[in-house]
Amino acid sequence: MSEETCLCIDLRGAAQNLTRRYDAALAPAGISVTQFSQLHTIQMLAQPTLQRVAEATGLDRSTLGRNVRVLEAAGMVSMSAGEDARTRVIKVTRKGRRAFQRAVPLWSGMQNEMKAQLGGERYTLLKELLSDLKYIPESVGGTS
């Protein structure tokens, strides 16, 4: 009798739940898991434009812009004009690097906690399944 639950809603619920847990774990470093992830991306890309970061994260450009504004207000990143006058280049500040570094072990702790909770094999499986969900097939049913 129990009805089938919505995969999308279940995914969102799990994401919200984990967000709370990760945010709580990172709190001592003064950043959220969103900020942690974005600082990481910006550092990796080395002075990228908003567009680059948006592509790398899969987020909408305007979303990214607003998220980065939060990081900027917190003094974690700074923006400056790029060579291409249309662009603005993002740099992680010293404060941002320090916060990120402090967050790394806390984040690792949470990742390990999740591996422990799910079990290593199931953790790997979940990562794989989530990776599959990133790809939107043109037509799942097939056209022919």
Place this chain on the structure above:
Amino acid sequence: MSEETCLCIDLRGAAQNLTRRYDAALAPAGISVTQFSQLHTIQMLAQPTLQRVAEATGLDRSTLGRNVRVLEAAGMVSMSAGEDARTRVIKVTRKGRRAFQRAVPLWSGMQNEMKAQLGGERYTLLKELLSDLKYIPESVGGTS
């Protein structure tokens, strides 16, 4: 060399992706997947209070209140004072029921699309893993 990705961020990405797909699928019925899910919950609970729905969905009460306000503005639900003067009771309107009914086959289509994309066994596995993620263990490492 490839660095480990954040489980939380991966989950959120998948959830955002699926939300887009489900929303697109439900668009002909005039509701989003959020609204679909909430209409379903409200119908199941039969004239519940905000609190009841919040508990059932695992969302914050204030979040629920704001979501329901959107449904109310769309004419999908109506609110009226409950016996307990502190509460407000939510009812799905005829319009809401019609929209929900029209959405059901579209939603089922998406669910099947996801099963097809992942494969039935992996779909089931994913549901199981997501269910596990709903439970926050007091202490994963164990205290004793």
Place this chain on the structure above:
DNA sequence: ATAAAAAACGTGTATATACCCCTATTTACA
């Protein structure tokens, strides 16, 4: 060289979400 197309960004608007604090009402207890 110029006009059209494309790219990068900002803003407006809207939903989804959470946390905190305040108010009104109900319940429990002493």
Place this chain on the structure above:
DNA sequence: TGTAAATAGGGGTATATACACGTTTTTTAT
């Protein structure tokens, strides 16, 4: 019974997110 505690909601504030539209700058094609 009268007061303290618990419960249900509302509103403020803030982040995360997307889409549509407009502006500026660069590229491309003629």
